[in-house]
Amino acid sequence: MEEMRGDEGVNTWIEELASLVEDSGIRYNGDTIDMTAAPPPPPIFAATGLVESETEMKRERESLKEQVTGFLKSWGEMAVDLGKGCKDIVTQSNLVTEDSFIVQKFGKPMAKASARLKFLNEFLPEDRDPVLAWSVIFSVFVLALAAISINSTDDSLVPLVKKTRVHPPSADRILLPDGRYMAYLEQGVPADRARFSVIAPHSFLSSRLAGIPGVKTSLLHEFGVRLVTYDLPGFGESDPHIIRNLNSSAMDMLYLADAVGVNGKFWVLSYSSGSMHSWAALRYIPDRIAGKVLCMCSGKFLG
Numbered sequence: 001m002e003e004m005r006g007d008e009g010v011n012t013w014i015e016e017l018a019s020l021v022e023d024s025g026i027r028y029n030g031d032t033i034d035m036t037a038a039p040p041p042p043p044i045f046a047a048t049g050l051v052e053s054e055t056e057m058k059r060e061r062e063s064l065k066e067q068v069t070g071f072l073k074s075w076g077e078m079a080v081d082l083g084k085g086c087k088d089i090v091t092q093s094n095l096v097t098e099d100s101f102i103v104q105k106f107g108k109p110m111a112k113a114s115a116r117l118k119f120l121n122e123f124l125p126e127d128r129d130p131v132l133a134w135s136v137i138f139s140v141f142v143l144a145l146a147a148i149s150i151n152s153t154d155d156s157l158v159p160l161v162k163k164t165r166v167h168p169p170s171a172d173r174i175l176l177p178d179g180r181y182m183a184y185l186e187q188g189v190p191a192d193r194a195r196f197s198v199i200a201p202h203s204f205l206s207s208r209l210a211g212i213p214g215v216k217t218s219l220l221h222e223f224g225v226r227l228v229t230y231d232l233p234g235f236g237e238s239d240p241h242i243i244r245n246l247n248s249s250a251m252d253m254l255y256l257a258d259a260v261g262v263n264g265k266f267w268v269l270s271y272s273s274g275s276m277h278s279w280a281a282l283r284y285i286p287d288r289i290a291g292k293v294l295c296m297c298s299g300k301f302l303g
Contacts, residue, residue: 120134169181169183169237170237171183171184171185171208171231171236171237172184172185172186173237173238174255174256174259174260176252176255177255178241180233180238180239180240180241181237181238181239182230182231182233182238182239182252182255182256183208183230183231183236183237183238184208184228184229184230184231184256184260185208185209185211185228185229185230186226186227186228186260187211187217187220187226187227187228187229188217188220188221188224188225188226188227189220189221189224189225189226190226191226191260191261191262193224194224194225194226195223195224195225196223196224196225196226196267196290197226197228197257197262197264197265197266197267198225198226198227198228198266198267198268198269199228199229199230199253199256199257199262199266199267199268199269199281200212200227200228200229200268200269200270200274201229201230201232201249201253201268201270201274201277201278202229202230202231202232202235202270202274203270203271203272203273203274204272204273204274206235206274207231207235207236208229208230208231208236209229209236210229211227211229212227212229212269212271213271215227226262227269228256228257228260228262230252230253230256232249232277233252246276246277246279246280246283246284247280247284249276249277249280249281250277250280250281250283250284250285251284251285253268253277253280253281253285254281254285254288257288264290265287265288265289265290266288266289266290267289267290267291267292267293268281268282268289268291268292268293269292269293270293270294270295270297271294271295271296271297272295272296272297273297275294275295275296275297276297278292278294279294
């Protein structure tokens with residue numbers, strides 16, 4: 001054993017065993033071991049390793065989105081390369097040469113059709129290739145037709161309507177001379193206390209219940225305003241008017257004012273598309289209009 005230790009280049013069995021076990025840094029110097037003493041603190045590398053493992057897990061979770069994005073980009077690049085390869089194969093083959101059967105058979109008809117449809121390229125952006133653009137449009141068109149055909153053939157999930165119920169009218173309504181009913185709503189002070197009478201036609205896709213945005217009932221009482229809003233023909237609980245125009249719209253407003261007791265002049269207040277009905281009142285019944293307030297309307301109604 002002494003000789004083996006003295007030989008250079010030859011390890012003892014203790015050294016070979018130590019080489020297989022990770023060095024913990026603890027050395028035995030022959031002193032007695034106190035079993036009652038507190039155990040040494042855990043090595044720092046253990047906590048560090050735990051923190052590193054948690055950091056790696058967070059990185060893996062955060063990189064999932066990046067992995068999906070990278071996969072989609074790679075898939076797109078592969079699809080583009082595949083398309084270019086197919087194009088090169090078709091170009092290098094004899095299928096598209098002038099002497100090929102396909103070109104001789106369909107070349108002239110296709111040239112005539114493309115010449116007649118060339119004007120459609122004017123609707124495309126200038127920086128777009130017409131061949132690529134129209135191929136995309138045609139593909140989307142085919143997919144849309146396929147979706148429509150699938151939805152139209154499968155009607156099992158849509159039950160047929162067997163009975164309909166119409167809710168009874170809950171609004172105050174007046175009967176117009178042509179037999180139609182018009183629903184209206186009064187807000188503010190009563191007629192005998194009103195300093196100002198205001199009639200407000202509503203905007204598109206709205207009703208009498210919308211009123212005037214930002215105008216509260218307390219403000220109407222403070223200034224002595226009587227606000228009358230109504231449902232335009234075909235909206236809310238008012239009957240539709242098939243042949244209505246701006247003249248009939250002004251007449252409806254006049255009949256409403258007389259029916260609710262507005263004997264003198266009144267103000268018209270409207271916003272957005274409701275301004276056309278206020279403009280109609282100014283145009284066809286100016287003697288009954290005290291003033292106008294038009295908000296967010298087209299410039300042609302402000303003249």
